[in-house]
Amino acid sequence: MPPKLNLPHSEASGSVTRGKSLPVFTTRYAFPSTEGLGESMYLGAGADLEPDTLLYAYSHGFFPWYEKPPILWCSPPQRTVLRAGELHISRSLKKALKRSNLEIRCDSSFTEVIRLCARVRPETWITDEMQSAYVKLFELGWAHSWEAYEDSRLVGGIYGVVLGRAAFLESTFHLQNNAGKIALVNMYEQLLGSGAQFFDFQVPSEIAESFGAYEVPRATFEKMLRQALV
Structure with missing residues (x-):
């Protein structure tokens, strides 16, 4: 089972901050790095599907893929x-x-x-x-x-x-x-x-x-x- 995602200590709300070109996406969830993930495709479980969470995920190369709770966040070792x-x-x-x-x-x-x-x-x-x-x-x-x-x-x-x-x-x-x-x-x-x-x-x-x-x-x-x- 992938690790459960927790809020960082600040528990700050996620936001979308406009930069010079593409927005910089942030989230209130402490998603781990993909380093060390190896052949596993599951980065973590939990969080939510709010826009700031999804945009942060896509901008960092992972996405939600699950059929029933909890939400599973995926980063395949080989990407098509x-x-x-x-x-x-x-x-x-x-x-x-x-x-x-x-x-x-x-x-x-x-x-x-x-x-x-x-x-x-x-x-x-x-x-x-x-x-x-x-x-x-x-x-x-x-x-x-x-x-x-x-x-x-x-x-x-x-x-x-x-x-x-x-x-x-x-x-x-x-x-x-x-x-x-x-x-x-x-x-x-x-x-x-x-x-x-x-x-x-x-x-x-x-x-x-x-x-x-x-x-x-x-x-x-x-x-x-x-x-x-x-």
Whole structure:
């Protein structure tokens, strides 16, 4: 069991302080360093899912991943990423993109996207608590969604967190073949145009592999993250 997270002695409230560029995120919880974590992926257990806690976590390379309390904070020893300019689009997806008449929107239905990402999975970490937490991040401008519509019907989408030039991809869904992937390609192109340096898929998955994502050591990922947040 990972160590329980406690409040530091000051018990000061978390805050977001604006710097010259990206905000400097702080939290009232005493998260440990990833140094010495080795092959374990669990940094700690507990804390909360308030915006300041989540933003601190993402800016330091870890994220919440659990199905029931307590909240588990994860920093995989190998991180699945895709650097800018490395997106692989399969031959079949290229054909689907050419034939597609889907309308792609950004941030038009965030709540519905995260709800459907949870609903299409028989077992999911996207609990009601997680959904509420990321909706708060969306309302603050840190979480985003890309949606694929066919005749005004939402048929695919993806949501994630964007900090500086780093994009953290949380989950995707499709109700029509390739709709989620088409939304992801549009997300990638839009963020690439905004200067994104890498896309974090967190852990290996079929969709990550299909786009050419690969694993890098935790230390490499943390270095990439520091550079992207400058």
